[in-house]
Amino acid sequence: MNxxxxxxxxxxxxxxWKYFFCKLFSEKLVAAGVIVLLIMTFVAVFAQIISPHxxxxxxxxxxLLPPSQAHPLGTDDVGRDIFSRIIFGARISLExxxxxxxxxxxxxxxxxxxxxxxxxxFDHIVMRVFDALMAFPGILLAIGIMAVLGPxxxxxxxxxxxAFIPSFTRLVRGSVLSVKENTYIESARxxxxxxxxxxxxxxxxxxxxxxxxxxxxxxVFAIRAEASLSFLGLGTPVPQPSWGNILAEGRNYLxxxxxxSIFSGLAIAITILSLNILGDALRDIIDPRMRGKGxx
Amino acid sequence: xxxxxGAKGEIRIALLEVxxxxxxxxxxxxxxxxxxGVDLVIEEGEILGxxxxxxxxxxxxxxxxxxxxxxxxxxxxxxxxxxxVDLLKLNKEAARRIRGKDISMxxxxxxxxxxxxxxxxxxxxxxxILHERVTRAEARERAKELLAxxxxxxxxxxLNEYPHHLSGGMRQRIVIAIALSCNPKLIIADEPTTALDxxxxxxxxxxxxxxxxxxxxxxxLITHDLGxxxxxxxxxxxxxxxxxxxxxxxxxxxxxxxxxxxxxxMNSISKLVxxxxxxxxxxxxxxxxxxxxxxxxxxxxCSYAQKNCQKGIPPLKExxxxxxxxxxxxxxxxx
Amino acid sequence: xxxxxxxxxxxxxSKHFPVERSLWGNSGGSIKAVDDVTFEIFxEETFGxxxxxxxxxxxxxxxLVRLIEATGGGVKFEGVNIFKTxxxxxxxxxxxxxxxxxxxxxxxxxxxxVFDLIGEPLRAHRFCKGRQLEERVYELLGFVxxxxxxxxxxxxxxxxGQRQRVAIARALALYPKFVVCDEPxxxxxxxxxxxxxxxxxxxxxxxxxxxxxxxHDLRVVQHISSRVGVMYxxxxxxxxxxxxxxxxxxxxxTKALLSAVPIPDPTLRRKKMIxxxxxxxxxxxxxxxxxxxxxxxxxxxxQQEQPGLIEIGKGHWVSCHLYV
Numbered sequence: 001m002n003x004x005x006x007x008x009x010x011x012x013x014x015x016x017w018k019y020f021f022c023k024l025f026s027e028k029l030v031a032a033g034v035i036v037l038l039i040m041t042f043v044a045v046f047a048q049i050i051s052p053h054x055x056x057x058x059x060x061x062x063x064l065l066p067p068s069q070a071h072p073l074g075t076d077d078v079g080r081d082i083f084s085r086i087i088f089g090a091r092i093s094l095e096x097x098x099x100x101x102x103x104x105x106x107x108x109x110x111x112x113x114x115x116x117x118x119x120x121x122f123d124h125i126v127m128r129v130f131d132a133l134m135a136f137p138g139i140l141l142a143i144g145i146m147a148v149l150g151p152x153x154x155x156x157x158x159x160x161x162x163a164f165i166p167s168f169t170r171l172v173r174g175s176v177l178s179v180k181e182n183t184y185i186e187s188a189r190x191x192x193x194x195x196x197x198x199x200x201x202x203x204x205x206x207x208x209x210x211x212x213x214x215x216x217x218x219x220v221f222a223i224r225a226e227a228s229l230s231f232l233g234l235g236t237p238v239p240q241p242s243w244g245n246i247l248a249e250g251r252n253y254l255x256x257x258x259x260x261s262i263f264s265g266l267a268i269a270i271t272i273l274s275l276n277i278l279g280d281a282l283r284d285i286i287d288p289r290m291r292g293k294g295x296x
Numbered sequence: 297x298x299x300x301x302g303a304k305g306e307i308r309i310a311l312l313e314v315x316x317x318x319x320x321x322x323x324x325x326x327x328x329x330x331x332x333g334v335d336l337v338i339e340e341g342e343i344l345g346x347x348x349x350x351x352x353x354x355x356x357x358x359x360x361x362x363x364x365x366x367x368x369x370x371x372x373x374x375x376x377x378x379x380x381v382d383l384l385k386l387n388k389e390a391a392r393r394i395r396g397k398d399i400s401m402x403x404x405x406x407x408x409x410x411x412x413x414x415x416x417x418x419x420x421x422x423x424x425i426l427h428e429r430v431t432r433a434e435a436r437e438r439a440k441e442l443l444a445x446x447x448x449x450x451x452x453x454x455l456n457e458y459p460h461h462l463s464g465g466m467r468q469r470i471v472i473a474i475a476l477s478c479n480p481k482l483i484i485a486d487e488p489t490t491a492l493d494x495x496x497x498x499x500x501x502x503x504x505x506x507x508x509x510x511x512x513x514x515x516x517l518i519t520h521d522l523g524x525x526x527x528x529x530x531x532x533x534x535x536x537x538x539x540x541x542x543x544x545x546x547x548x549x550x551x552x553x554x555x556x557x558x559x560x561x562m563n564s565i566s567k568l569v570x571x572x573x574x575x576x577x578x579x580x581x582x583x584x585x586x587x588x589x590x591x592x593x594x595x596x597x598c599s600y601a602q603k604n605c606q607k608g609i610p611p612l613k614e615x616x617x618x619x620x621x622x623x624x625x626x627x628x629x630x631x
Numbered sequence: 632x633x634x635x636x637x638x639x640x641x642x643x644x645s646k647h648f649p650v651e652r653s654l655w656g657n658s659g660g661s662i663k664a665v666d667d668v669t670f671e672i673f674x675e676e677t678f679g680x681x682x683x684x685x686x687x688x689x690x691x692x693x694x695l696v697r698l699i700e701a702t703g704g705g706v707k708f709e710g711v712n713i714f715k716t717x718x719x720x721x722x723x724x725x726x727x728x729x730x731x732x733x734x735x736x737x738x739x740x741x742x743x744x745v746f747d748l749i750g751e752p753l754r755a756h757r758f759c760k761g762r763q764l765e766e767r768v769y770e771l772l773g774f775v776x777x778x779x780x781x782x783x784x785x786x787x788x789x790x791x792g793q794r795q796r797v798a799i800a801r802a803l804a805l806y807p808k809f810v811v812c813d814e815p816x817x818x819x820x821x822x823x824x825x826x827x828x829x830x831x832x833x834x835x836x837x838x839x840x841x842x843x844x845x846x847h848d849l850r851v852v853q854h855i856s857s858r859v860g861v862m863y864x865x866x867x868x869x870x871x872x873x874x875x876x877x878x879x880x881x882x883x884x885t886k887a888l889l890s891a892v893p894i895p896d897p898t899l900r901r902k903k904m905i906x907x908x909x910x911x912x913x914x915x916x917x918x919x920x921x922x923x924x925x926x927x928x929x930x931x932x933x934q935q936e937q938p939g940l941i942e943i944g945k946g947h948w949v950s951c952h953l954y955v
Contacts, residue, residue, distance in 0.1 A: 184738050526896055564821050
């Protein structure tokens with residue numbers, strides 16, 4: 001950027017949490033997204049307390065009941081309360097989303113740092129393997145892995161982490177390649193810092209922005225993927241409630257008891273929609289600020 | 297035709313007259329008054345130097361004249377009279393016709409001023425065809441002539457080469473050739489040699505001088521380098537924080553700089569002579585254009601500052617023929 | 632300014648960058664950025680290194696602090712060849728040789744506060760910690776003329792001159808003997824340049840530092856150096872004490888260079904020695920004397936043999952067949 005324009009544009013860049021929250025709540029839709037996320041978290045954490053019934057409690061005499069005071073969202077084909085099941089489903093979705101996002105972020109970033117910084121044969125091999133992995137649509141890859149591992153909510157997490165690691169690695173590697181050309185990396189070397197010190201203290205912090213952005217994206221992908229897998233019967237095993245498998249169960253009763261599928265479907269739809277909006281807003285905040293922070 | 301008193305005291309025709317130009321940038325953090333009331337006059341065939349550091353507004357002044365200011369910047373006031381016509385009042389189409397034909401511009405970065413995917417011949421021809429009714433073949437001939445004019449060896453061969461084959465100095469010559477392609481009356485050169493090596497800079501400056509002699513185009517030479525100003529300019533404007541703070545013939549400016557900023561600038565550069573006195577640095581930094589101090593904008597850094605310098609922005613006053621300064625120390629000047 | 636003793640001995644130093652074979656059948660030569668250069672830097676002097684693009688001065692700066700490896704020759708710092716020093720020991724040697732880079736905008740990690748940037752060398756080398764470290768950082772901020780208030784600022788909140796001061800403070804943290812200044816003021820405004828140059832001179836006086844001052848700007852080099860070396864296409868073509876170089880330059884390139892510098896004095900508009908042609912590519916330097924393609928006084932001999940550096944006066948060395 002030419003010096004004169006720099007002088008024009010370089011007043012104090014707003015930083016800090018105040019700015020962050022200000023921006024976040026500046027639009028109603030975004031605020032809605034935040035609220036949904038908060039509700040979901042609350043519900044997931046306090047599921048035991050909030051839930052009116054036992055989500056696994058079978059009661060054949062109350063099967064396929066429409067929404068009522070005792071059962072706000074009705075019951076399913078073996079008499080389990082839908083409302084309670086959806087509450088616990090939130091827990092599964094949130095846990096999966098979080099674990100997958102953090103897990104793939106951690107491992108993917110590590111691999112990306114190493115391949116980006118040192119390159120060489122290791123880099124070539126890893127990137128070609130990841131290229132192959134990425135050739136499969138994420139969900140197919142996850143299905144394949146689940147078929148091998150067997151249906152289990154932990155395995156879902158593992159399968160999805162494996163499916164999403166390459167996207168992080170590629171991202172981080174790209175960032176590292178450009179960051180390591182900066183003069184401050186040379187400066188660190190001239191001070192006598194070891195490669196590891198340089199990697200973690202200088203390179204990584206400057207790659208954070210795209211990583212954070214990707215985490216928000218993967219979080220939503222993971223929730224959606226888990227719901228899809230469960231819907232296909234390859235994810236969270238019945239009788240554990242997941243929005244996806246509730247939706248699947250409801251498939252057979254669409255005429256007689258549509259509320260099973262409707263409410264589980266709505267839960268998925270609203271959650272993903274709001275989280276996407278929230279994610280977009282976060283990305284907007286993170287990205288333009290990076291321009292000010294010397295990410296030129 | 298507007299007449300003005302020329303550099304040598306005779307009556308010359310004013311080619312460009314800028315009056316009270318204001319270009320402001322409307323950013324999230326506030327309004328940055330990058331150019332805030334600039335006046336200048338360029339006569340036919342004259343080399344006017346414009347000197348200042350980052351943020352002084354010299355580049356944006358040039359862009360304003362060319363009407364190339366893009367959002368969040370906008371020219372909000374003043375007049376730019378070119379041959380009597382106010383450029384700011386023209387519609388986009390008319391402005392486009394003048395741009396490149398009567399007024400052309402040479403930018404700082406030769407490495408990025410040329411499009412890497414088109415041949416050199418293409419780029420020069422494009423400029424010619426855009427403004428004049430000629431055939432492709434005629435344009436090509438003219439391109440060849442221009443390359444020879446700017447001192448490029450083997451012009452015929454060069455037409456088919458791409459910019460990345462050439463060095464910075466050569467590219468800058470091409471940029472100059474493009475600028476000359478339609479015989480402009482005024483060339484605005486914004487730091488044309490800053491990115492070049494010193495021996496190449498000497499070549500390019502020599503080229504610009506000789507071209508000016510041959511073609512009689514006026515040049516507005518913008519730079520931060522007082523050495524270049526001393527070598528090339530006939531008259532000089534010194535800019536600081538969006539305003540012209542001193543204006544004079546080049547010899548007068550160097551012999552008797554009046555504004556404290558000008559004096560400071562001159563003391564900051566070594567003259568390559570034997571004495572080794574300590575460089576007198578101007579303390580502090582260029583002001584933040586979003587948050588200007590009241591009164592004279594140079595006050596916080598001025599070693600001659602007085603309390604009453606903060607009372608307002610001093611007007612530009614003529615102290616001796618052709619020598620104007622904007623400073624409260626020289627308040628009692630010829631109005 | 633000679634302190635008599637040699638701090639750094641550079642002998643036959645070369646750095647050739649291999650050019651990879653490209654798809655266009657490039658025969659894979661190399662860029663001879665620095666080619667067989669020999670000279671010395673004395674204690675507490677400022678050795679100015681000037682030249683234009685491709686001359687190798689930037690590479691030279693990095694070689695002297697071993698940021699890049701040499702492909703030939705060696706550099707002795709305080710008698711020890713730094714290229715033969717094992718990595719672990721090198722870390723200690725680095726405490727005594729530092730470098731200040733050209734671009735203040737990219738040489739500081741944008742995510743670190745000023746305090747951390749200056750404290751980093753102290754932490755990394757376990758010089759001190761806690762209260763002691765804090766005091767040393769404040770002391771350094773004081774040396775470079777920055778108020779303590781700056782300690783929690785980020786680089787993007789500082790001006791170019793201020794950032795460069797931080798870079799200098801960082802370089803001084805470990806009490807170095809030798810500092811390579813790689814175009815430290817080229818990216819700054821003229822009025823700020825003077826501030827930084829004055830600062831560098833003060834610090835040199837105060838701490839007995841030795842500088843290698845690299846720049847393309849002859850005016851700045853003239854002001855700050857005690858001796859000056861002129862580089863062209865990987866070779867040193869002339870070395871002389873400052874006043875001698877600027878008044879009695881002998882090498883045709885030096886003369887052209889001096890003539891080309893724009894002087895801020897309109898009464899001195901002199902006839903320039905305009906050099907024809909372009910700087911040849913460092914991949915294919917002309918055989919014999921590398922400057923002969925642009926030299927108005929080139930002779931037959933210049934094509935056949937490369938001239939060596941010969942002493943023609945006290946401390947005045949020239950690499951040119953005209954002076955054999």
